[in-house]
Amino acid sequence: MIHFHGYFRSSSAYRCRIAFNLKGIEYDFTSVHLRKDGGQQKTPEFRALNPQALVPALEEGDFRLTQSLAIIEWLDETKPGAKLMPEDPDLRALVRAFSQVIACDVHPLQNLRVLDYLKAEFNADQDALDAWCGRWIADGLNACEALLAGRPQSTFCFGETPSLADICLVPQVFSAARFKVDISGLSNVNRITEACNALPAFADAHPKTQPDSEA
Amino acid sequence: MIHFHGYFRSSSAYRCRIAFNLKGIEYDFTSVHLRKDGGQQKTPEFRALNPQALVPALEEGDFRLTQSLAIIEWLDETKPGAKLMPEDPDLRALVRAFSQVIACDVHPLQNLRVLDYLKAEFNADQDALDAWCGRWIADGLNACEALLAGRPQSTFCFGETPSLADICLVPQVFSAARFKVDISGLSNVNRITEACNALPAFADAHPKTQPDSEA
Numbered sequence: 001m002i003h004f005h006g007y008f009r010s011s012s013a014y015r016c017r018i019a020f021n022l023k024g025i026e027y028d029f030t031s032v033h034l035r036k037d038g039g040q041q042k043t044p045e046f047r048a049l050n051p052q053a054l055v056p057a058l059e060e061g062d063f064r065l066t067q068s069l070a071i072i073e074w075l076d077e078t079k080p081g082a083k084l085m086p087e088d089p090d091l092r093a094l095v096r097a098f099s100q101v102i103a104c105d106v107h108p109l110q111n112l113r114v115l116d117y118l119k120a121e122f123n124a125d126q127d128a129l130d131a132w133c134g135r136w137i138a139d140g141l142n143a144c145e146a147l148l149a150g151r152p153q154s155t156f157c158f159g160e161t162p163s164l165a166d167i168c169l170v171p172q173v174f175s176a177a178r179f180k181v182d183i184s185g186l187s188n189v190n191r192i193t194e195a196c197n198a199l200p201a202f203a204d205a206h207p208k209t210q211p212d213s214e215a
Numbered sequence: 216m217i218h219f220h221g222y223f224r225s226s227s228a229y230r231c232r233i234a235f236n237l238k239g240i241e242y243d244f245t246s247v248h249l250r251k252d253g254g255q256q257k258t259p260e261f262r263a264l265n266p267q268a269l270v271p272a273l274e275e276g277d278f279r280l281t282q283s284l285a286i287i288e289w290l291d292e293t294k295p296g297a298k299l300m301p302e303d304p305d306l307r308a309l310v311r312a313f314s315q316v317i318a319c320d321v322h323p324l325q326n327l328r329v330l331d332y333l334k335a336e337f338n339a340d341q342d343a344l345d346a347w348c349g350r351w352i353a354d355g356l357n358a359c360e361a362l363l364a365g366r367p368q369s370t371f372c373f374g375e376t377p378s379l380a381d382i383c384l385v386p387q388v389f390s391a392a393r394f395k396v397d398i399s400g401l402s403n404v405n406r407i408t409e410a411c412n413a414l415p416a417f418a419d420a421h422p423k424t425q426p427d428s429e430a
Contacts, residue, residue, distance in 0.1 A: 122333070
């Protein structure tokens with residue numbers, strides 16, 4: 001049995017939940033509260049599992065894995081269920097690149113530890129934090145929109161079934177709303193997000209429906 | 216023939232150069248100067264190639280690909296030469312996770328556009344920028360050291376041949392020096408970086424030996 005350590009509001013835990021659901025994988029869950037007790041991710045126990053002191057982390061027997069994209073590709077390569085990565089190597093590369101636009105160049109900039117640093121060292125108030133997050137989210141989602149607009153239209157980002165790209169897109173669109181970023185003009189992003197959220201695998205992974213949710 | 220768009224000092228272009236060299240792949244090169252002409256990556260021509268306006272970008276015929284990790288896995292899956300990803304799916308996942316520690320949680324925070332934002336919006340001076348970069352580089356490389364220390368010792372990060380993990384590590388160690396981060400205590404990181412830099416594939420990819428180098 002897979003044991004998954006996450007947090008309802010973490011984008012990267014949200015990604016993993018969607019992947020578990022799409023593949024129909026059952027797992028045990030431990031909530032790692034990023035705000036309680038000075039951050040439960042900073043305890044020696046959790047650092048032994050992930051020296052980065054970030055969620056998510058996964059255990060299966062003695063095997064331990066971190067980083068949501070690595071976790072999701074590993075699930076796809078080793079577990080049965082719906083395929084989340086295309087068979088074609090060119091298309092697979094495009095799915096990875098799209099996912100990395102979000103996972104490398106958007107999401108890490110809005111991470112809790114980064115916002116805490118901006119508050120502590122640069123006296124950033126909430127408006128300054130919203131502007132900061134808004135800049136990187138808008139840059140990234142505009143790029144996603146351009147990548148999608150340059151392809152033949154499909155129900156999901158890269159075809160007629162959801163892939164890692166959709167798994168990264170939906171939590172990022174959720175956090176765009178959280179940071180009050182106007183993405184109403186991104187027609188492909190919004191159309192695809194709606195198609196994803198109509199699927200139980202995505203809806204059931206939403207932060208507000210998790211056991212540790214406070215929303 | 217592959218056409219590669221990069222910049223000598225970019226960590227992600229540096230990663231791709233190492234991968235090309237390890238696999239023995241020839242390519243045409245266009246330098247995209249990130250500082251000249253207000254940033255050559257921001258031109259309409261380059262944005263048509265990469266809507267993120269970031270290097271690197273790759274073209275082969277009509278196929279276009281961005282994001283260094285996606286590029287390197289694509290090279291590994293579609294081109295002959297040394298294998299950069301392990302065959303074993305668990306080990307492959309660990310290589311990806313290690314690489315993503317750097318490519319997601321360290322490098323994007325020290326990107327030029329981010330430093331420019333800190334200067335413009337938070338009046339950050341060079342000391343503040345060094346402290347900012349130093350925090351994320353130290354966090355990330357300390358995590359890398361812990362991940363390496365938890366494994367049986369090997370010449371490279373995950374075995375006796377270089378993988379994507381080493382390809383990500385070496386440019387990050389280079390930029391640690393650039394931002395004056397003391398990593399002298401990270402014995403595995405330093406030992407492996409030295410082993411990598413002794414190989415022509417790594418040495419020939421160094422920023423200071425590139426055609427567009429200004430170092």
